[in-house]
Amino acid sequence: MKTTKPTVTLERVRCGVCGSGASTHQFDAQDFIYGNAGIFPVARCEGCGVVFMNPRIPPAEIGTFYPQTYYTNLAQRFDTAAWKAQAMALLLRKEYGYPVTVPVSLLARVVAVLIGPVWSRLAWFRHNIANVPGGSVLDVGCGNGALLTIYRRLGWKTSGTEVGPDSAAVGRQAGHEIFLGELAEAKYTSGNFDVVTLWDALEHIHNPAETMAEVFRVCRPGGHVYVYVPNFGSGYARRYRDRWYMFTAPLHYYHYSSETLGRLLRQAGFEAVDFRYPLGGAGLHPTLCAATGGLLNRLVAYGPLAALLRFADRLMPRGHLLAIARRPASSLP
């Protein structure tokens, strides 16, 4: 169902990564998910190669394009099965250096050995961060604070920023300190956080270079940043172009590959940029729904096949990109 929004005048902008004023129109993207009408132009920067919406919806207007039911507005849900939590504790020790503080059953040990190698490559597991005892973490664009809850259980002091008031309210109900607004407005003390994370957040941010400079400032020297974004360098993006689900037009302003995300991080001052490609998040099923027509489309939407495709999506490689980088220990706080 298409909904009609008040007419919004698009604004033409310079590249938010390198500042170049030269960009070339690539194609027009549409909203296949939330029912926003219209087309949203996608351009490529001539300076750094990043792909972005240009002209774009002004940042002051973008909030009206997010539906009430947007996923980060929903309450947090956690699987509390004991065997799963215990197996997770073993994997968290192995992969991220956390101490195991719960008794672990034989079943959990068997699960960790048998399923651990797959689990530890999946996107939901790769949203964890390496242990810093007594550390403080800031999650930028923290949504409903679900990850902050996970980090708090692991011993972190947690903070979040979020521009969506409904999402922030859910996170605050869970007891998290969440600043409502953009990162720079929060005016955190320099070097305040051991780790700063942006999970599925950077692509929504309209001023990436300024935001990453602020991430660098609030991260302590020697601390780390984790950035997880849809992978515009993937085969899915090349194959499906304007039908690629992860365009999520018009909610995503910027579309990153390892090259453009690496440039953004190094330009802000980060070093030792390491890229990982957790399994999942390729958007296989919604992309095929958008990209097919006729009989094939009906087949893709067919219940059992749709369920199979959604399951397969959790195992698809390279749909998202995770960058981990360090603020140099020698940089001034």
Ligand SMILES: [Zn+2]
């Ligand atoms: Zn650029």
